[in-house]
Amino acid sequence: MSIQEQYRSRAKELLREGTVKMVIGYGAGTTPLRRRPIFITSPDDADRLVLDAACRTNLAGYLLREGLLADQKSVAVFLTPDGVRTINILAAESQLATEQVIVLGFQIDGENARQLEGTRVADFSGIIAERKKKRKEQPSHEVARKLEQMTSVERFSFWEGEFSRCIKCYACRAACPMCWCRRCVVDNNQPQWVNTSSHTLGNLEWNLVRAFHLAGRCVECGNCSEACPVNIPLHLLNRRMTEEVLTAFDYYPGADEHQEPVLASFRKDDPETFIL
Amino acid sequence: MSEPFEPKIVAFVCTYCTYAGADLAGTSRLKYPPNVRIVRLPCTGRISPMFILKAFQKGADGVLVSGCHPGDCHFDHGNYHARRRWTAFNALLQFTGVPEERVKFSWISAAEGIKFAELIESITEEIRTAGPFEQYHKLIAETGSAASV
Incomplete structure (x- = not known):
């Protein structure tokens, strides 16, 4: 059978x-x-x-x-x-x-x-648990590695190019199983955090916020990239966030149903290399 | 002739430590550059990444986020939560090409007036050297709204 x-x-x-x-x-x-x-x-x-x-x-x-x-x-x-x-x-x-x-x-x-x-x-x-181990050993994405080697100006230009194509259809949000907020922060207009028009500025802000809200929650299923009508490599942002919480906090989202969300918990000895 | 570039820096600080530290810098008659605009908040835990994006959206050249040292939070653990949030958001900003010198994080206590004055001095100099955040300003100009802080 x-x-x-x-x-x-x-x-x-x-x-x-x-x-x-x-x-x-x-x-x-x-x-x-x-x-x-x-x-x-x-x-x-x-x-x-x-x-x-x-x-x-x-x-x-x-x-x-x-x-x-x-x-x-x-x-x-x-x-x-x-x-x-x-x-x-x-x-x-x-x-x-x-x-x-x-x-x-x-x-x-x-x-x-x-x-x-x-x-x-x-x-x-x-x-x-097996997947967590594998994820730790998985090398970062080829494009991500290239990006890391660029200067910040080049990196910004890369993303500017990608986000300029965004039409703010929010298909990424609709397709994401993690985007369950009844009222999304971009739909707020008092205050209006993110520009509603699909200028590159607002697109950049939206995509940053989306990626940040998925930090330590994204399971890298790929629904968002799949749904994007203009093929923005959204998975690169999500993967970067996954790698960050994995290396900094040894956190792999969805290990079990009682796992505390990474940004709603802390350890006193969390790393802080960048704080002056 | 155009005027020399003066960086616009927005500082999001907690009221119990860094704001008090800034106050101490003032009452101690310490001199620091007037390029910083301080926004006082109850706790670093209250500082959303949206604030940082909003500051840039309104034309800031640099952003400083500062609060109590770990263990000193008035609300016991607000800064621990903030620290995790910044770790993730800082990584994201750098990955998307926001230069490291544009966003700074620090711990400044109410007793550290000198540290506050020196830090403002150093980040202002750093951003003055780097120049205006042209790449971002270009995006703002595209939207048709004039940048102002």
Whole structure:
């Protein structure tokens, strides 16, 4: 039985016995290589589920749709280990209760989707600990390394060029499972922190704020870069923040559901190399 | 003939330590450059990165953020939180090409009037040498609003 068949029957089973009221998974998209999120509530529809190497979107954010979890019933979601980390962070930030989430875990290895054992987020703590180790050894992105070698003027020009293309559509915000604020700081107009027009200045400010608000929260799922219509390398900013909290505070977001957010906690011996 | 460049520096300081330190510098008749505009806040924990961006948006050439030494916070741990925030934000600013000399962080206690005066002296000189923050000012000009602090 293929992994897809296996997960279809698991979804069907969960819905039939009433363990979950909904399964959030991937369905066929508009082209053969595209997948789109589907929301299944009846066992008969489980055959629409698709699971293969093209399933790359992090679906965790859909759990925060207004009222979805308000009735205390459970929902099953297709999640990679990074998706599980997302759930852990959302739980740590009191946005959901992990008891209501059934994980249909999978991992993409090259061209294949592979099954991951476990049904609750806590079952994946071993895998996540492994990923933390790997992340520490992972070299920084090729472009990031080039940027680090530039002078600050060149670096500024690079980002100026990138951000000048931004049209402030906020697709990055809409796609990000971590952007759950009901009122985003850029929508504030008293005071108006960030220029609303899509001049490069306002774009720069927006992208800095977005990256900063994801410091120690981003799981590097890539939803934002994927959603960006003008291909700004948003992942570079996010990765830089991830590396900073990892090296400075040994912090890897989403390790478990009780992990304190990195910017809402501190240690008295935190490093402070740059403070005069 | 154009006037010589005078840097505009915005200092976000906490009221219990650095502001009191600045006060001490004043009452001690210590001389420091008048290029700094001080914004007093209850605690460094109150200083959002948005403040720094806002200062640059309004045409500042440099920003100083300063508060109580670790362990001295009036609210016990506001500066510890601030320190983590600055670590992340400072890394982000440098990664996007805001030069190191444009944003400075420091701990200055209420007793350190001399340190305050000397620090303002040194960062003003540093920014005077670096010149106006042209790259940022260009972006401000694009929006059609005149920069002013």
